Amino acid sequence: MTQPLFEPFDFEKPIYTIQEKIEELMRISEETGVDFQSEIDKLSARAEAFRMNVYKNLQPKEKVQIARHPQRPSAIEVIRQLSPQTWFELHGDRAGQDDQAVVGGIIEFLDRPVMVVGTQKGRGMKENLVHNFGMPNPEGYRKAMRLFSHANKFGMPIVTLIDTPGAYPGIAAEQHGIGIAIAHNIREMARLRVPIVSIVLGEGCSGGALGIGVANEIYMLEHALYTVISPEGCASILWRSPEYAAQAAESLKITAQDLFAFEMIEGIIPEPLGGAHYDPQMTIESVRSSLLSSLTTLTQLSPEELVEQRYQKFRKIGAFEESVLTR
Amino acid sequence: MTQPLFEPFDFEKPIYTIQEKIEELMRISEETGVDFQSEIDKLSARAEAFRMNVYKNLQPKEKVQIARHPQRPSAIEVIRQLSPQTWFELHGDRAGQDDQAVVGGIIEFLDRPVMVVGTQKGRGMKENLVHNFGMPNPEGYRKAMRLFSHANKFGMPIVTLIDTPGAYPGIAAEQHGIGIAIAHNIREMARLRVPIVSIVLGEGCSGGALGIGVANEIYMLEHALYTVISPEGCASILWRSPEYAAQAAESLKITAQDLFAFEMIEGIIPEPLGGAHYDPQMTIESVRSSLLSSLTTLTQLSPEELVEQRYQKFRKIGAFEESVLTR
Amino acid sequence: MPLGHWFASKRNNKASLNPESVNQKLTDGDFERLWIQCYNCSERFPKKDIQENRMVCSACGYHFRINSWERIHQITDSFEELNASLRPKDPLNFTDTAPYAERIEKTEAKTNLKEAVITGIGKISDTKFALAVMDFSYMGGSMGSVVGEKITRLIETALEENLSLIIFSSSGGARMQEGTYSLMQMVKTGAALAKLHEAGLLYISVLTEPTFGGVTASYGTLGDIIIAEEGARIGFAGRRVIEQTIRQKLPADFQTANYLLKYGQVDMVVQRQQLKESLYRLIQLHQKSLTLAGPVSSRQL
Amino acid sequence: MPLGHWFASKRNNKASLNPESVNQKLTDGDFERLWIQCYNCSERFPKKDIQENRMVCSACGYHFRINSWERIHQITDSFEELNASLRPKDPLNFTDTAPYAERIEKTEAKTNLKEAVITGIGKISDTKFALAVMDFSYMGGSMGSVVGEKITRLIETALEENLSLIIFSSSGGARMQEGTYSLMQMVKTGAALAKLHEAGLLYISVLTEPTFGGVTASYGTLGDIIIAEEGARIGFAGRRVIEQTIRQKLPADFQTANYLLKYGQVDMVVQRQQLKESLYRLIQLHQKSLTLAGPVSSRQL
Numbered sequence A, B: 001m002t003q004p005l006f007e008p009f010d011f012e013k014p015i016y017t018i019q020e021k022i023e024e025l026m027r028i029s030e031e032t033g034v035d036f037q038s039e040i041d042k043l044s045a046r047a048e049a050f051r052m053n054v055y056k057n058l059q060p061k062e063k064v065q066i067a068r069h070p071q072r073p074s075a076i077e078v079i080r081q082l083s084p085q086t087w088f089e090l091h092g093d094r095a096g097q098d099d100q101a102v103v104g105g106i107i108e109f110l111d112r113p114v115m116v117v118g119t120q121k122g123r124g125m126k127e128n129l130v131h132n133f134g135m136p137n138p139e140g141y142r143k144a145m146r147l148f149s150h151a152n153k154f155g156m157p158i159v160t161l162i163d164t165p166g167a168y169p170g171i172a173a174e175q176h177g178i179g180i181a182i183a184h185n186i187r188e189m190a191r192l193r194v195p196i197v198s199i200v201l202g203e204g205c206s207g208g209a210l211g212i213g214v215a216n217e218i219y220m221l222e223h224a225l226y227t228v229i230s231p232e233g234c235a236s237i238l239w240r241s242p243e244y245a246a247q248a249a250e251s252l253k254i255t256a257q258d259l260f261a262f263e264m265i266e267g268i269i270p271e272p273l274g275g276a277h278y279d280p281q282m283t284i285e286s287v288r289s290s291l292l293s294s295l296t297t298l299t300q301l302s303p304e305e306l307v308e309q310r311y312q313k314f315r316k317i318g319a320f321e322e323s324v325l326t327r
Numbered sequence C, D: 001m002p003l004g005h006w007f008a009s010k011r012n013n014k015a016s017l018n019p020e021s022v023n024q025k026l027t028d029g030d031f032e033r034l035w036i037q038c039y040n041c042s043e044r045f046p047k048k049d050i051q052e053n054r055m056v057c058s059a060c061g062y063h064f065r066i067n068s069w070e071r072i073h074q075i076t077d078s079f080e081e082l083n084a085s086l087r088p089k090d091p092l093n094f095t096d097t098a099p100y101a102e103r104i105e106k107t108e109a110k111t112n113l114k115e116a117v118i119t120g121i122g123k124i125s126d127t128k129f130a131l132a133v134m135d136f137s138y139m140g141g142s143m144g145s146v147v148g149e150k151i152t153r154l155i156e157t158a159l160e161e162n163l164s165l166i167i168f169s170s171s172g173g174a175r176m177q178e179g180t181y182s183l184m185q186m187v188k189t190g191a192a193l194a195k196l197h198e199a200g201l202l203y204i205s206v207l208t209e210p211t212f213g214g215v216t217a218s219y220g221t222l223g224d225i226i227i228a229e230e231g232a233r234i235g236f237a238g239r240r241v242i243e244q245t246i247r248q249k250l251p252a253d254f255q256t257a258n259y260l261l262k263y264g265q266v267d268m269v270v271q272r273q274q275l276k277e278s279l280y281r282l283i284q285l286h287q288k289s290l291t292l293a294g295p296v297s298s299r300q301l
């Protein structure tokens, strides 16, 4: 691992520095003929322990960096690996746009057709412009809803893949009713009579995520995040400066581990050490096994049970006090 | 009736000329003291007979002129007179536009709330630009459909008022799916479980009319027209010149009387002599009585009966030969 | 409305009129207490006159922001509050420049409100309806667990008692201090409205100055009929966020009630003077229709 | 496909390839009969090669217009025609530059078709489906009473036999010569599709060069899945009408298959070579899903 696979994050740099030193020692050992092997072994072991320690104790702000890593598996990559044979991509809202921040279509999974809908970020500027950095316009939510309705009509389970910094804050988005589009999806997803599983792949941000996120079960990748507002946005408002983003990330409790503790999600999907971008393929295999077990269970429920289970999942979320005297 | 109320159509000019002559005679009679009264009475009677004759034998091309008369009662005028107390206008497609070529909302009629949706032309250039000459864009049909769904949800009968030269042939209209919008309305109107009555006030042109025209009962004003294509458009294509519009109007069989003979409409609403623009108020009262009897009957049907009756009404339309040997 | 609430409403008027209603240059306490200056046309009026005019400037028609009790007073003949004891908790143990717990106490003391929404059963003449009114003076009308829970319970009450529902929104969005707890209230309320929708009951959403973010993207825009109050600004993303994203100046009327009407997002813009009458008539019309039309299941598409 | 039809199809190839396929300058009858020149890239090929390539230019991928029997041959393993005897009448006694009745006879003689659509039951492998294929060579694929009736009966057959439905559209619009009779076919077919929709059966609409007017505004765009064949031009209003109305030049790719994809109106653009396989897989997937999912009524929203 001489050359890092990626530009390392700041918090990863010590790992690479130690690794370099060890390799230097090995080179010297070779050149001089002096046997440093036992020292090198001990150093390597300690370096490994250090590495484990860094990755197992990631701060929220560090998880935010990982969750946004450009090499993280995207919705399309997940779709392609889950169903290499079948992928009928369906396009458009039937009303004027095919918002590429939302992708979707029919795959085969669990030996049956499944409707997948995901928010899609791009890699590099060109792709990002196509996919609008994963920020859907209202038309994207309407496209998603059209696919959900299709799935419901034909009894296909739905899988949504969430990775978005939020709905797009633009003039046309406001004009075309971005709020209405998300609200409508929330209400209509609540009514769908097929199983819905959501996987948060990277960023699950605000109403932009909920627009495809009203699921029977929600899973998050180990370093994914789910938040009411981006840490930067929160810092700008509450601390009056985006520089407090790290503190906001901490305070907002946005990690998969937090959400699991709050009982808002059903499970955490493990990532390779360092994050999904170190081994996207393995990561997607983990996604596969979570989906397998989730859908195997959910497809056994009746439409009525599915709707009721989904309702209760969200109905119970809330933290409040209530004096027993009044009503 | 010295001054014509309106710029007369060519075919009306003899009526006004005769009238002028009679008035001249009366003036001379007064000036000279010579008693022309019996001659004048006879002339007047013959003039009246001539007038009756002109208006009772209107050619299709003349009916087209009357149907397009700018002073003809518009959807909004009909709405206001039918329900002077209650008129909750509802706006917008909830997705980016409030197409003013389509107006609609809740009125009170038959002592119950009724949803009215109509295409609206303007009077004069300014109004016509607002209402796009009564040519809806896809957003207009989506607005209409939203109101139809509202009516269905709350069990309100629907009245649609048709007066359109057709859906708008524009770039954005094509981009936003004008065909899909009309098709979708046709399919969904067929499913609505409340009574639907359509009144063709003036022009009922092409798919643009059908987008709000799938009704249990259709009525046409006496000089209104319902056609697959404007006479000018038809002439341009089949005769290769719009100058054959009169022939096209004749050949296409577009008058209320034709449609009634084809059993495609349930009734013809009488207009005052010369056309609705000679007495809009009286015309709207005739609309009221047709609506009254139609809705009184239809509101007695069950939702299932309504859907089935509407289906059969259109199912049976068609002229074809079939040899009995096959199938 | 219980008398205590009415007094509370009177007490809160002053707070709710800040900062728009008070001329900053005048220090004369008498003026502040008895007079009011229009934020829009700068005309001055005896406060009593404006209050009698439903807090609308009689010179230019400017709609002053009003608090929830004032609103309830304006649009009902009587009102019975429900779930009044619900108070926020601090599930994240959240602290920004001040602890959330502290903010809650201060806000409660300042506004005399327990949360950013009041819910209950309102009556106009003999017509009962479920009513929620948000209050921007309580933490910018932000939607946290209590708002979500009270709205959801109100919807459930409407379902049980077969009532029409009216929600007056006024909110800066989700309450960040409750993190994903606040976010998920969008789903909770939206899913409850799915049940109301299936039951075929009427929901009128009234969007008042200002309504943004998570409320716009959930119950705020799920009305069968959506009314924007004259002068209200309504949107999903805030003006500043959009300007920063697109690096472009926004039109002056962006996100105003009439802008939304033009872009097809609300059914009507209503003046405050006409609101009570409009709501009453709309409820009556829909109830009449539902009574005549038979079971909702027979009309399911 | 009955053998007779297959021969008819072969006979009709020439007619259906007009005017695009035949180089006007060449008068050599042999060339015309045996060779074909691509309308797009001007390359010449033995006609047999292009036919074997499903009438797609092997140099540039240009899709030649094909007639209905050729299409049926390309996308089915077998086909049983229904309602083959339906022929048009002349309900308006219509005459423009020639009587409609005369046009009908001439067209029938020229195309060897009884109307602008062929309907029946197709099969790919063991999978049966209801299939309608329009034919532009019969009066520009215009939709009159017979087209409406045959499509409607086919939908009714699909409902009775629980089959998926595929319609290949190719049409200039409603048939003017039948006046409102043709217009009302839009409602007749649309209402039949409402029943199919409620029954939860799959309908795939395939839009082929060219599809316009009343077909676009009725069954053409009511598919659960809408496929545009590569190179097809699809729209409601014709290019010329729009240009006359807006007095503006239209973009070159206006109303092409890919333009429609970009504007969100079709699910996919498919090359002719892939059509049969795509249709087969889509039907199979949906049928499998329906089998596993239980009664459609249990999923009614």
Ligand SMILES: [Zn+2]
Residues within 6 Å of the ligand: C038, C039, C040, C041, C042, C043, C057, C058, C059, C060, C061, C062
């Ligand atoms: Zn003022």
Ligand SMILES: [Zn+2]
Residues within 6 Å of the ligand: D038, D039, D040, D041, D042, D043, D057, D058, D059, D060, D061, D062
């Ligand atoms: Zn070629």
